[in-house]
Amino acid sequence: xxxxxxxxxxxxxxxxxxxxxxxxxxxxxxxxxxxxxxxxxxxxxxxxxxxxxxxxxxxxxxxxxxxxxxxxxxxxxxxxxxxxxxxxxxxxxxxxxxxxxxxxxxxxxxxxxxxxxxxxxxxxxxxxxxxxxxxxxxxxxxxxxxxxxxxxxxxxxxxxxxxxxxxxxxxxxxxxxxxxxxxxxxxxxxxxxxxxxxxxxxxxxxxxxxxxxxxxxxxxxxxxxxxxxxxxxxxxxxxxxxxxxxxxxxxxxxxxxxxxxxxxxxxxxxxxxxxxxxxxxxxxxxxxxxxxxxxxxxxxxxxxxxxxxxxxxxxxxxxxxxxxxxxxxxxxxxxxxxxxxxxxxxxxxxxxxxxxxxxxxxxxxxxxxxxxxxxxxxxxxxxxxxxxxxxxxxxxxxxxxxxxxxxxxxxxxxxxxxxxxxxxxxxxxxxxxxxxxxxxxxxxxxxxxxxxxxxxxxxxxxxxxxxxxxxxxxxxxxxxxxxxxxx
Ligand SMILES: [Zn+2]
Numbered sequence: 342x343x344x345x346x347x348x349x350x351x352x353x354x355x356x357x358x359x360x361x362x363x364x365x366x367x368x369x370x371x372x373x374x375x376x377x378x379x380x381x382x383x384x385x386x387x388x389x390x391x392x393x394x395x396x397x398x399x400x401x402x403x404x405x406x407x408x409x410x411x412x413x414x415x416x417x418x419x420x421x422x423x424x425x426x427x428x429x430x431x432x433x434x435x436x437x438x439x440x441x442x443x444x445x446x447x448x449x450x451x452x453x454x455x456x457x458x459x460x461x462x463x464x465x466x467x468x469x470x471x472x473x474x475x476x477x478x479x480x481x482x483x484x485x486x487x488x489x490x491x492x493x494x495x496x497x498x499x500x501x502x503x504x505x506x507x508x509x510x511x512x513x514x515x516x517x518x519x520x521x522x523x524x525x526x527x528x529x530x531x532x533x534x535x536x537x538x539x540x541x542x543x544x545x546x547x548x549x550x551x552x553x554x555x556x557x558x559x560x561x562x563x564x565x566x567x568x569x570x571x572x573x574x575x576x577x578x579x580x581x582x583x584x585x586x587x588x589x590x591x592x593x594x595x596x597x598x599x600x601x602x603x604x605x606x607x608x609x610x611x612x613x614x615x616x617x618x619x620x621x622x623x624x625x626x627x628x629x630x631x632x633x634x635x636x637x638x639x640x641x642x643x644x645x646x647x648x649x650x651x652x653x654x655x656x657x658x659x660x661x662x663x664x665x666x667x668x669x670x671x672x673x674x675x676x677x678x679x680x681x682x683x684x685x686x687x688x689x690x691x692x693x694x695x696x697x698x699x700x701x702x703x704x705x706x707x708x709x710x711x712x713x714x715x716x717x718x719x720x721x722x723x724x725x726x727x728x729x730x731x732x733x734x735x736x737x738x739x740x741x742x743x744x745x746x747x748x749x750x751x752x753x754x755x756x757x758x759x760x761x762x763x764x765x766x767x768x769x770x771x772x773x774x775x776x777x778x779x780x781x782x783x784x785x786x787x788x789x790x791x792x793x794x795x796x797x798x799x800x801x802x803x804x805x806x807x808x809x810x811x812x813x814x815x816x817x818x819x820x821x822x823x824x825x826x827x828x
Contacts, residue, residue, distance in 0.1 A: 342509045342828040344541060346820050347403050349797040352377050353547055353555055354428020356798060357402075358513060360485070361415060362506050368485055369420045369440075370502055370513050374431025375401055393435055402432060403823060409437040418482040419443055421489070423515030424499035425451035425611060433469075434462040441470045443480060445489070446646055447498025449473055451611055454642035457680035458635060476500070476529075490530040492517035495742035495775030496611045497648055501530045503537060509828050512791070513543045516798065518774060519781050522586050522614055534789045541818075541828045542791035546799035547776040549808065554582070555800055563754045567761070576760045577767040578739075585773060590618045592771050593738060594625065602734040603710035604628065607720040609741050610639035613648055615772075616716070619740065620652050623714035630657040631698065631706070635718040638684050654684070655691030658706070660715065661699040663726050670700050707733045721752055724759040737768040742775040782808040793828075795820050 342362060348355035355375030361367040382399045383389050393410060396402040404413050410432070411417065419441045422430045425448040433442065433452075444452075449471065456463035474480060476491040484507075489500040494516045504511045512534050517527045534542070547555060560578060567575035581592050597604055604623075608615045616636060623630045632640070632652060637659055640651040664674035673682055688696055698706055703726065706713060710733040717723045720737060727733065737760065760768060777785065786794060787810055795818040796805040806817050820826055 342504075342506050342511060344511060344543070344820075344826040344828060345823055346543075346795075346797065346826075347823055348373060348375050348378075348401075350820060350822050351800060351802060353798055353800055354426070356423075356429055356515075357432075358543060358797075359412065359415065359417075360504050360506075360511055362485055365415050366483055366485060367412070367415045367417050368482060368487060368504065369417055369436075370504075371423055371429045371515070372420055372432045372436060373429040374427045376428065396432070396435060402435065407437075410435045411437040411440070418485065419480070419487070421487055421502055422448055423502065423513070424448055424494055424496050426496055426516070429515070431462075434465065436469075438468055438470070441472065443472050443474055443487075443489075445475070445491075445498040445500055446473050447496075447643065447648065450642055450646040451496070451498075451639070454639050457642070457678055458638055459678040459681065474500075476526075488533075490533055491526040492530045493521040493523040493525075493527045494518060495521070495609065495614070497613050497643065501534075503534065503539075510537055510539050511541045511543070511828055512537070512539045512789070514545045514777075516545050516547070516776060518776055519784075520584050520773065520778070521775075531785060531788055534791075539789060539791040540793065541826065542786075542789055542794045543797050544782070544785070544794055545777060546779070546782065546796035546802070546805050546808075548774065548779050549782070549796065549799045549804050550801050551804070553779055554580075560753065563757060566754065567757055571758075571761065573761060574766070575757055576765050578770055579767055580770045583771070583773050586614045586618055589615070589740065589771055589773050590622050593619070593622050593740070593769075596738070596769050596771065597622070597626065597736055600736045601711040602736045603707065604714045604736050604738070605720055605723060606714070606716050606738045606740050608636065608716060608718065610636045610718045611643075612742055612775075613640075613643060613651060615740060615742065616640060616652070617650055619714075619716050620656075623716070626714065628714035629712055631660050631713050631715040632657045633660045633715075633717045633719070633723065634662060634681065634684070636716050637688070638681065641684065641687075654688040657696075658692075658713075659685065659688045659697045660717070660723065660726075661685070661697055662722070663699075672697065672699050704728050704731055707731045710734060719752075721756045721759050724756075724763060727763070732763065735763050735765050737765050739768060739770045740772050742772050779808045783810045786810060786813055792816065793818050793826075795826070 347357040356371040358370040422444040486505040488503040564575040
């Protein structure tokens with residue numbers, strides 16, 4: 342077998358791993374968006390990639406045979422998506438429609454929910470050949486066997502893959518963690534690999550970084566920019582990295598207890614563990630829960646595929662994204678996706694028209710700042726939607742597990758500027774990571790005992806060997822982008 346890695350080397354995410362048989366029959370594992378590399382060439386929305394060739398000429402995707410991406414010289418029998426984070430599936434809309442796509446049930450539900458919320462890239466989702474798999478299935482693509490096995494990550498329905506061909510085995514972790522609420526699933530995956538004698542392990546190493554925190558250096562740079570730009574002290578980020586989801590809730594209650602301010606928490610809508618945790622914190626604090634439409638809509642969509650204990654319409658007030666017609670704000674825009682309009686209707690049916698917060702209701706809600714607990718997918722946007730002349734006092738918690746938000750890697754810069762407008766001089770980062778801690782890398786390697794291992798999904802592959810046990814260091818490969826690795 343041959344493995345070629347086209348994204349995820351020296352960067353967090355953007356994973357694209359091509360595994361080929363000697364006859365060049367191939368599969369692709371993940372087809373992720375490269376946030377950092379896109380930012381290097383494009384600026385949203387003014388100069389965003391418009392045609393597929395924009396991805397090819399910048400090297401964001403390897404050369405294609407035509408506008409729909411299809412690898413030159415390789416016959417790709419399937420694309421396998423490990424989980425529904427953009428840095429793993431984001432370029433899916435660019436792939437050739439003839440290439441079958443395989444993903445888990447929850448991932449499919451998340452992609453459909455994004456499409457229903459109006460994500461333009463996904464408007465053609467129905468034109469793709471999509472099938473779902475379950476853990477332990479064996480998908481045999483003309484001799485290339487792919488076995489997806491569940492893992493725990495900060496999104497439901499995450500998988501690692503074992504690929505077998507011509508008596509060789511390649512394993513790919515996707516993104517995973519050992520300390521989450523479902524560590525048993527990660528354990529299942531690793532135990533299976535331990536039985537299999539893996540020839541090459543492609544291992545996520547997100548947190549291999551000088552400070553074990555890939556976000557820390559970015560935050561420093563951005564804080565410096567605030568000094569230079571405004572001559573003001575940037576908001577202080579107080580970091581609490583805890584080791585379990587339960588501790589996230591405990592720490593959040595501690596930090597916020599006795600607050601008389603508006604509580605604002607940013608989460609990733611697909612991180613269902615975190616959504617449950619923050620809703621429970623709101624309840625125990627006796628605060629009225631307010632969700633933005635992405636958090637509320639996603640919770641409803643994931644409930645419909647059997648994910649339990651998520652907030653339902655009726656349980657919360659809905660903070661509506663600002664829409665405008667002429668010079669006035671409206672509740673429903675004219676080109677709004679129908680499913681979103683229907684969702685807003687369901688919230689109103691359960692709880693009355695005043696439960697959808699827009700227009701003058703924003704002002705009313707913010708007058709009573711100490712009564713509410715706002716859960717948003719985008720705190721920057723929430724702050725921008727505060728009406729003129731209203732200045733709530735705010736306690737802000739950044740509780741996203743992923744280092745980068747879905748909208749932009751540099752949104753943190755704007756967030757800090759908006760926090761300064763509302764005089765938020767300190768805010769809290771409370772989260773439990775979705776990723777393996779560097780100290781666990783050794784444990785995983787001892788258990789799986791692969792012939793070779795290559796770090797992926799890290800900005801610092803050169804530091805990986807520091808965490809590899811003595812006696813195994815010569816097994817580390819540091820692949821080049823696109824270069825073949827013989828297995
Ligand atoms: Zn990732």
